[in-house]
Structures are given as C-alpha cells and as structure tokens.
Amino acid sequence: MQLVLNIQLEEPLVLPMNYNHIVQSIIYRALSVMPDYAEFLHQSGYTSGKRQYKMFQFGQLQGHYKMADRKFIFDTEVSLEIRSPEPLLINLLVDSFYRNGIAFGKTTYRDIYMEIYDYTIEENHIVVQMKSPLTVYSTDEFTNNTYYYNPQEEVFFDAVNSNFYRKYQAYFGIAPCSPIRISKVENENCRKFVTKYQGSYITAWFGKYDLSGQRKYLDFLYQTGLGAKNAQGFGMFELL
Structure with missing residues (x-):
C-alpha cells in the first residue's frame, strides 16, 4: 500500500540537509498509537538471521524550497x-496523522491531505527510476568497516538480489523460489548520493534500472523498496 501526505505549511519548514532520521522518527512516533506494534518494529521488526527489516519505506520530501546555511x-x-x-x-x-497532525520539531502541522493507494505491479519486467537512492553494502565482521557497492560492480546487483531474498523470507517466512534480475539501463548514468545518517555516512545511487522476475516479487519490492536501509529513506522507485 502507498500513503501520500500533502502537508500545507502554516509557517516555513526548515530542515537540515540530512533529514532522513527526522522523517523516520515521525513515522515511529505515529505508529505508537499501537504501542506493541511500534515497539516490535523499532526493536526487531521482521528478521532473517541477524538481519532486521521494518517493512516500510519513504521517499524524499517534495515541494518548493530554497537552500540557506545548508x-x-x-x-x-x-x-x-x-x-x-x-x-x-x-x-x-493515517489514523495517527488524522488525530494528531505531523510534528516537525516543536511545530505541528494539521492541514494534511492524505491519499491512500493500493497500486500493484502486474508485469514480470519493468523499467524503474529511483525516487530515493539505492544502497547496498557489506560490513567486515572483524574491522566493522562498511563498504558501499556501486553500479559499476557486478556485486552491486548480486547484493540487491540477496537483500530481496532475505527481506522476502523475513516477511513471509519462506524463501522466494526464483531470483530477481536487475541491471542498469544501457547508456544511462547513475548519480552518486552521499548523506550522513546519525553520525555515519551512507553512499547510494540514483539511476534507471531494468527489473525482471515473478510479478509478485517485483510487487513486493515496489512496496518495500530496493536494496538496504529502506526504513531510513532509501530504495523507493517509480515505473517508467
């Protein structure tokens, strides 16, 4: 399912360049209308081995803005x-935002128009463009250093598929019976995006990609996001 929030601003909304953690905290705070569920998502979520998945994603904020002092x-x-x-x-x-509005810091906005959609993917092959950047990585278990893959490396696409496997199994309790196939659209460049999330730098990529696989798997990715860190604002795509 998809929820689109259109927030009318009674006063300007000022946010740091790296605002993903603010949006994520708004979502968790709203989910606290059902405390047990909010705690489940925040503390563990859906697990596959040592990996935890929250099963939600959000895109970048859209609207007219200007930049000042970063x-x-x-x-x-x-x-x-x-x-x-x-x-x-x-x-x-929806229930929480309707009752309580949306608070950015000390300012609560209540003039909100909400749209709910249940759009599903109905094809086995789609071409997509990232609405929020795609990231996949590995962390060395001994040094704890993190390496972020890039679309010039074949392992980038292998990592996206592995992430899909784990995420699907975490949510449904069974492994998918076939992989997805993802590749960069030919002659299209991917744009590097680096941001800081609660003290750590994350490298991710905008771009256009070919996706193919069983329809239900592509639909699952449309709802949950491609790659890692979906609940931190990464991996949302739109169809071209």
Whole structure:
C-alpha cells in the first residue's frame, strides 16, 4: 500500500540537509498509537538471521524550497510518500496523522491531505527510476568497516538480489523460489548520493534500472523498496 501526505505549511519548514532520521522518527512516533506494534518494529521488526527489516519505506520530501546555511526551507507545502506491504502500518499512520497532525520539531502541522493507494505491479519486467537512492553494502565482521557497492560492480546487483531474498523470507517466512534480475539501463548514468545518517555516512545511487522476475516479487519490492536501509529513506522507485 502507498500513503501520500500533502502537508500545507502554516509557517516555513526548515530542515537540515540530512533529514532522513527526522522523517523516520515521525513515522515511529505515529505508529505508537499501537504501542506493541511500534515497539516490535523499532526493536526487531521482521528478521532473517541477524538481519532486521521494518517493512516500510519513504521517499524524499517534495515541494518548493530554497537552500540557506545548508538547510532546506520549504515555504508553502511539502509532500511525502510512504509505502509498506503491511496494511496495518499504513492504516495506523493515517489514523495517527488524522488525530494528531505531523510534528516537525516543536511545530505541528494539521492541514494534511492524505491519499491512500493500493497500486500493484502486474508485469514480470519493468523499467524503474529511483525516487530515493539505492544502497547496498557489506560490513567486515572483524574491522566493522562498511563498504558501499556501486553500479559499476557486478556485486552491486548480486547484493540487491540477496537483500530481496532475505527481506522476502523475513516477511513471509519462506524463501522466494526464483531470483530477481536487475541491471542498469544501457547508456544511462547513475548519480552518486552521499548523506550522513546519525553520525555515519551512507553512499547510494540514483539511476534507471531494468527489473525482471515473478510479478509478485517485483510487487513486493515496489512496496518495500530496493536494496538496504529502506526504513531510513532509501530504495523507493517509480515505473517508467
């Protein structure tokens, strides 16, 4: 399911360049209308081995803005899209935002127009463009150093597929019976994106990609996101 929030700003919304953690905290705070569920997602979520998945994603904030002192200043309105394969999560967000508004810091915005969609992927092959950047990585278990892959490396696409396997198994309790296939659209460049999330730098990539596989697997990825760190604002795509 998809939830699109259109927030009318009574006063300008000022956010740091690295605002993903702020949006994520808004989502968790809204889910606290059902405390047990919010705690489940925040503490563990859906697991596959040592990996934890929250099963939601959000895109970048959209709206007219200007930059000043390395901050975004949205002036009249801002929109945000949230997706999840879990209807309960979307419905809890709608209920919370309707009752309590959306608080950015000390300012609560209550003039919110919410749109709920249940769009599904119905094809076995799609061409997509990233709405929020795609990231995959590995962490050395001895040094704890993290290496972020890039689309020039074949392992980048292998890592996206491995992430899909684990995420699908975590949510449904069974492994997918076939892989997805992902590749960069020919003659298209990917744009590097580096941001800081709670003290750590994350490298990710915008771009256009070919995706193929069973329809239900592509639909699952549309709801949950491609690659890693979906609940931190990475991996949302749109169809071309």
